[in-house]
Amino acid sequence: MTVDPVAVTAAYEAWLGERIPGVPEDLELKHRTLAADPARFLRGTYYLWLERAAELVPSLFDGPQVPAVGDLHVQNFGTWLDRHRVRRWGVNDFDELAWGTPALDLVRLAVSAVLTPQVAIGPKRICRVVLDGWTQAQAGRAVDLADDGAQHLRALMPRPAADQRYFGRLAEGQPAAASDVPAHVRRAAIDSVGPDWEPSWYRRQAGVGSLGHPRFVAVGKDVAREVKLLGPPTALFEPAGGVRPDETLYERVLTTVSGPDPMRRVEGWQIRALAPDVQRITIENLRPKDTERMLTSMARAAADVHGASPEQLDAARDHVAQLPTSWLHHAAQRLTEDTKSLFHRWH
Numbered sequence: 001m002t003v004d005p006v007a008v009t010a011a012y013e014a015w016l017g018e019r020i021p022g023v024p025e026d027l028e029l030k031h032r033t034l035a036a037d038p039a040r041f042l043r044g045t046y047y048l049w050l051e052r053a054a055e056l057v058p059s060l061f062d063g064p065q066v067p068a069v070g071d072l073h074v075q076n077f078g079t080w081l082d083r084h085r086v087r088r089w090g091v092n093d094f095d096e097l098a099w100g101t102p103a104l105d106l107v108r109l110a111v112s113a114v115l116t117p118q119v120a121i122g123p124k125r126i127c128r129v130v131l132d133g134w135t136q137a138q139a140g141r142a143v144d145l146a147d148d149g150a151q152h153l154r155a156l157m158p159r160p161a162a163d164q165r166y167f168g169r170l171a172e173g174q175p176a177a178a179s180d181v182p183a184h185v186r187r188a189a190i191d192s193v194g195p196d197w198e199p200s201w202y203r204r205q206a207g208v209g210s211l212g213h214p215r216f217v218a219v220g221k222d223v224a225r226e227v228k229l230l231g232p233p234t235a236l237f238e239p240a241g242g243v244r245p246d247e248t249l250y251e252r253v254l255t256t257v258s259g260p261d262p263m264r265r266v267e268g269w270q271i272r273a274l275a276p277d278v279q280r281i282t283i284e285n286l287r288p289k290d291t292e293r294m295l296t297s298m299a300r301a302a303a304d305v306h307g308a309s310p311e312q313l314d315a316a317r318d319h320v321a322q323l324p325t326s327w328l329h330h331a332a333q334r335l336t337e338d339t340k341s342l343f344h345r346w347h
Contacts, residue, residue, distance in 0.1 A: 005048060005342045009034075012047045012237055013212070020231040020268075022212050023203075030211035034346055039073075039115040041343040042108075044208040046071040046096060049108065050238040052338050057331045060103045061242060063319035066306040067249045070096030070235070071209055072105045073112035077298055078280040079145065079157070080260035080273070087277070089153050090142030090257055090301035095210065095270070097253060097305075098235050099244040102316050103331070105302050106130055110332040111339060113283060113295060120288040123336070127329040129292050133299030135317065139307025141258040143297065152293045153281065160276035163222050170274065171219045173202035181216050181227055185269045189218050189225040192262040192271060199225070217274065224274040230265070249308070256308040257301075 013027065034041045042049070049071075053060055069076065069091055078092040113119060113126045121129075143150050145157075160166070181189075181201065190197050199218035204226060206215060215228040233245035250265060263272045283294050306313045324330075 003048075003052070003342065003345075005045065005346050008048055008051070009045065012234075015237050016212075016231055020229050021214060023214055026205055026215075027212040029205060030208065033208055033211065034343075037115075037117065038340050038343040039112060039117065040208055041346060042112055042115055042339050043071075043073055043075060044211070045342070046209055046234050047238050048342060049335075049339075050235065050243065052342070053104065053107070053335060054238075056334050056338060057107070059327075060107060060331060061101055063101050063103065064312050064315035065099040065242075065244070066102050066312045066316050067246075067253055067308040068098055068100035068102065068105050068243070069094070069302060069305055070098050070100060070105070070233075070243070072108045072302060074109065074116055074283055074295075074298065075112075075280060077301060079278055080263075082142075082258040083261035084258075086258070087145045088142040088258060089145055089150070089297070091305050092260065092280075094250060094253060094259075094305075095230055096234055097246070097249040098233060099246055099249070100235075100242075102134065102302070102306050102313075103320065103328075104243070105306070106134055106299070106328060107331045107335060109295075109298060109302060110328060111336050114332060114336050115339065116283055118284045120283075120286055120291045123333060124329050125292070126295060127332050129295045130299045131320075131328050133296035134303050135320070137300035137303035139300075139303045139310070139313060141256070142301060142304055152290070153297065156281045156286070156290060156294070158279055158281070160279060163276055166276040167219055167222060167224060170204070170217050170224050171200060171202060173204050173217065176201040176203050176216050180214070182267075182269070185227055185266050185271070186218075188264070188266045189227050189271050192225060192264075192273075193220070193223055197223075199223075225262070226270075226272050226274050228270050230268055230270055253305055253308045257304045 076093040110130045114123045199220045204215045204217040218225045235243040
């Protein structure tokens, strides 16, 4: 069956628009961004991914479920400070947390790596590294960047922008009216810094998948908070394979991995810190050895999230161990080609 990605996207956006207000100019930007390359198309069309995975590789939905990231890809990892002011690195986007099989996360991570421009290793090797990293991971807290084992991450970390330049760029957005952000959300963002903080508020465009959601940033001299309206989980639009949203997973996972502080939800809005040293490492143009190290770290970080339910992770690993050796490569190959085909139909 031929799938029309434009029609599916229109249906998804209509469904979402019935539940949260959209930002038309941001949706237009999202549509242009989806046309840029297959990697960004993948990032912005999680609703399509669920539908196509269920149709093309239904076995991915078999087996024990874990707290799954869902919309996992190579751009969904970064640094943060936890509540003890420890700088960590790991999965940093939890918008689509749900109960699902780890296979879905691993395949989506592998496909996103295969589609990344100028990636230094081939698809088979990518899949092998991802699977080995996940299988061998000691799930727990996200990586402490001060640890000896994080030397490769520290070496690849880009130099942060100067504070004045970084916060100045955040303040280049369109000023936001007081009524744009609900009073209780605005208050929660301010209180996360201090009750006397008096930031300026601006509209913000960022990301790909959530472009079109109302998003704002509160900016002070050397501190900023982003607030974003999340909307319902995508799995409710495309209820494929029994992926089950669960609001309790958010706090559970953040506690398990020692997640960003502040990072909280207030009646459907997400509040998080923005700072020059909140960074990601891209795998584009890395040497093969560094690419493998990063993909191993990403797979281990996914296991940290899955480990929010240790018993389920153990059961899922037992299930994956029984699968054919090449299962991940075959699934990734099928969905990579399908993503490319959908991307070309988007134009």
